[in-house]
Amino acid sequence: MNNNPVCEMLGIKYPVFQGGMAWIADAKLAAAVSEVGGLGLIAAMNSNGEQLRAQIREARKLTDKVFGVNLMLMSPFIEEAVEVVCEEGVSVVTTGAGNPSKYMDRLKNAGVKVICVVAAVTLAKMVEEMGASAVIAEGCESGGHVGETTTMALVPQVVDAVNIPVIAAGGIADGRGMAAAFMLGAAGIQMGTRFLTAKECGVHDNYKEKVLSAGDRDTIVTGRTLGHPVRALKNRMSREFAKLERDPSVSPEELEKLGAGALRKAAVEGDVRNGSCMCGQIAGLVHEEGTCREIIESICADASRLMGREI
Numbered sequence: 001m002n003n004n005p006v007c008e009m010l011g012i013k014y015p016v017f018q019g020g021m022a023w024i025a026d027a028k029l030a031a032a033v034s035e036v037g038g039l040g041l042i043a044a045m046n047s048n049g050e051q052l053r054a055q056i057r058e059a060r061k062l063t064d065k066v067f068g069v070n071l072m073l074m075s076p077f078i079e080e081a082v083e084v085v086c087e088e089g090v091s092v093v094t095t096g097a098g099n100p101s102k103y104m105d106r107l108k109n110a111g112v113k114v115i116c117v118v119a120a121v122t123l124a125k126m127v128e129e130m131g132a133s134a135v136i137a138e139g140c141e142s143g144g145h146v147g148e149t150t151t152m153a154l155v156p157q158v159v160d161a162v163n164i165p166v167i168a169a170g171g172i173a174d175g176r177g178m179a180a181a182f183m184l185g186a187a188g189i190q191m192g193t194r195f196l197t198a199k200e201c202g203v204h205d206n207y208k209e210k211v212l213s214a215g216d217r218d219t220i221v222t223g224r225t226l227g228h229p230v231r232a233l234k235n236r237m238s239r240e241f242a243k244l245e246r247d248p249s250v251s252p253e254e255l256e257k258l259g260a261g262a263l264r265k266a267a268v269e270g271d272v273r274n275g276s277c278m279c280g281q282i283a284g285l286v287h288e289e290g291t292c293r294e295i296i297e298s299i300c301a302d303a304s305r306l307m308g309r310e311i
Contacts, residue, residue, distance in 0.1 A: 013037025019192025020070020031062035032200035045072035049080030073098030086110035119147025139170030159185030175302020204270035216284035
């Protein structure tokens with residue numbers, strides 16, 4: 001890519017990040033994305049320190065390109081994950097689901113570039129002051145944990161508020177979405193749902209098929225009453241959760257119990273009726289599998305053609 005600040009900062013060819021999806025974004029997927037020239041990310045949410053270390057070392061066997069780790073700040077293993085990232089010399093991390101201030105100095109002192117997922121301008125400004133290298137402005141169209149503001153509204157406001165590169169996320173799955181993100185001022189994009197259907201993605205086939213067959217209105221957001229809303233595909237589990245969430249007799253503890261382990265149940269075990277199939281609204285635009293190379297190269301080529309210049 002031509003003089004792109006994200007590519008120059010990270011030493012990658014394409015300003016395309018793969019979302020750090022818990023139970024899904026493993027060494028194989030991250031390495032495949034990075035090998036093409038994007039930024040692959042290993043999810044640390046579901047891994048203890050030694051499991052994460054093994055994934056990092058596995059990715060290094062699969063690619064000599066730059067890859068990163070996604071640190072979910074609400075993970076019970078977050079302390080171990082930060083320590084392993086520093087010990088293993090990982091060059092870049094993305095952070096999400098919380099305030100990264102507790103770990104920022106430790107990561108920066110270890111030479112790690114910290115890129116924070118933000119859902120609001122105030123958080124973007126805060127992490128810039130802490131020394132974040134860039135921010136990922138993620139709109140509520142995305143899958144998994146979501147904020148309240150759409151990508152179209154959030155990205156330009158974050159771009160205007162900070163002086164570091166902004167990566168757009170949420171509702172992007174093709175060249176049109178990438179071009180739109182750049183017109184809003186973004187310097188890169190992050191995609192999760194699109195990479196769910198990558199041939200190198202090890203998510204259970206049942207989950208993948210549910211994404212591929214989804215329509216534009218097939219997602220639902222639950223968990224707002226618990227303070228951490230999540231977007232997933234509609235199924236028996238998510239509809240039951242939404243129903244119980246409206247019932248004042250159901251306690252937060254009961255709701256938390258219903259959601260515990262639900263993502264693993266769908267992503268690993270393939271139970272797409274009783275598990276949580278986290279997925280973005282853009283799933284209705286994704287109808288076929290493709291290799292990571294096919295996905296990244298076609299999206300970047302289409303975006304460049306639409307914009308009349310190399311991105």
